[in-house]
Amino acid sequence: MGGDEEWRKTADTHKMKPEDVKAAGLEGSKRPPGQHPGEVLHQRSRLPFSYKTMAIGGLLITASIAYFTLYLKKKPEASARDVAKVTIGAAEPEDTRPRK
Known part of the structure; x- marks a missing residue:
């Protein structure tokens, strides 16, 4: 008999009228709606990385964005090593003056 009453503890009652809940005897049902109750709008409680x-x-x-930005704006006589030093x-x- 205990197995028959187990569903009443986890019944999904959020779409039922209060009268229907009372008629079915589900006043003790505490399970919130949704597949994973307890989460807020599908947000994670922990981040995927530290x-x-x-x-x-x-x-x-x-740093890579800064390097490539400086590399694109460099003068033709500057080398990639000069840009890295400036970065x-x-x-x-x-290193920042034109070579002869």
Whole structure:
């Protein structure tokens, strides 16, 4: 008999009228609607990666965008190594001036 009454504990009553719930004897049903109750609008409670991994990834993406932006705007006589030095801030004045 216990197996027959188990469905009453998890009955989906959110679309039923209060009178229908009372008539079916489902007042004790506490299960919220949806496939995964307890989640808020299909949001995850945890992120897929750690904060450290995401921070390192963000820095790498930002550095690569900065490098390619400077590389596209470089003068024809500048080499890729000169652009890399400017990107990381290790360039000397002779690296940024035109060569003869």
